Amino acid sequence: MSNVVVFGAGGTAGSRITAEAFDRGHRVIAAVRRPEATSYLPAGVRVVTGDVTSARSVRELAPDADVMVVAVGGGDRALWRDAAQNLTTVLRDVPAAPRIIHVGGGSTLLTPKGTPVLDEPDFPAEYRESALGQADALAWYRTCADGVTWTYLSPPPLEFHPGERTGHYRTGTEEPVTDAQGRSVLTYEDLAVAVVDEIENPRFENMRFTAAY
Template sequence: MSNIVVFGAGGTLGSRVCAEAVRRGHQVTAAVRRPEAVTYLPPEVSVVPGDATSARSVAELAPLADALVVAIGGPGRTLWREAAETLVTTLRDMPAAPRIIHLGGGATLLAPDGSRLLDDPEFPDRYRESAAGQADALDYYRSSNGVTWTYVSPPPLEFHPGERTGHYRTDGDRPVTDEHGRSVLSYEDFAVAVVDEIEQPRFTDARFTAAY
């Protein structure tokens, strides 16, 4: 059993990671900015105040954890890079520091020509700022040292609520596609992939993506 702290546990993906981890018998702490507003997580989850961009908050919660899952979201571009910097600088000198599992953006994946999907001129403008922010966080992790991290990207487009099948395939920087060229995954199976990676690390200090 692992002790898992999930920052942003009240959100779409964070809540599913909590549910999947509890299902497998892990001890889960949901770190959210407004604990009183989070009433829909499994009763086994401990809900506490927490903020991935606060060094004090990270320092208080890290000693409880084997893994810190970053499932945060918000407006603007800077949030994800700020969280990455806070986590790395806070954990770097901490004995037995937990591993960072950052739930990142699918638009940071690479097209066949090697360019990032978010750099395509036809990429929707309404998503470009947040996609760039997630890319900034990935770049920061890749340039960091002294911590252990994994960055997990969903499919770039067809990513939605659905069935938990427990099945998926993985790749590194390019979307996983089926025989029709589609990259598809449910939120539920994304959570399965995240908890699988916590239990049996395969992508240490690296990014991976998952889809059917």
């Protein structure tokens, strides 16, 4: 059993990760900006006010954590880089620091040409700022995260949505995992399974991985 802090536990991904971890017997702290709006989380989950971009929040929650999961969202490009920078900076100075699992963007995965999906001409303009923010966060972990243990998980770039929990998925690293029809698909429910599997059986320390059916 691990002590898991989930930043962004009130969101689409974070709420499912919180429930999956709790249902599998982990102690879970849901760190959210509005605790009063999380009545849908499982009873028994400890809900606290927390902000992954706040050094004070991370410092206060770190002693109670084996793993800190980042599952925040928003349109501000700076959010994800700020989250990665704040976590790594604070946790370097924490004895027995918790591991970071950052749920990032699928648009940072590479096409067969070796370029990020977000650089494709038809990439939706409305998602570009958040995609660039996730790219910034991944670059930060890869170049500036000495002294901490991190994992960055990218869902599929396009076909990623709420749905059924199957408990099954396949993994890759830099390119989307595709099926026989060339599609890369995953539900938020099985993303949560992949996150908790990585908590329980670390296979991708200090690297990025992706998951799909």
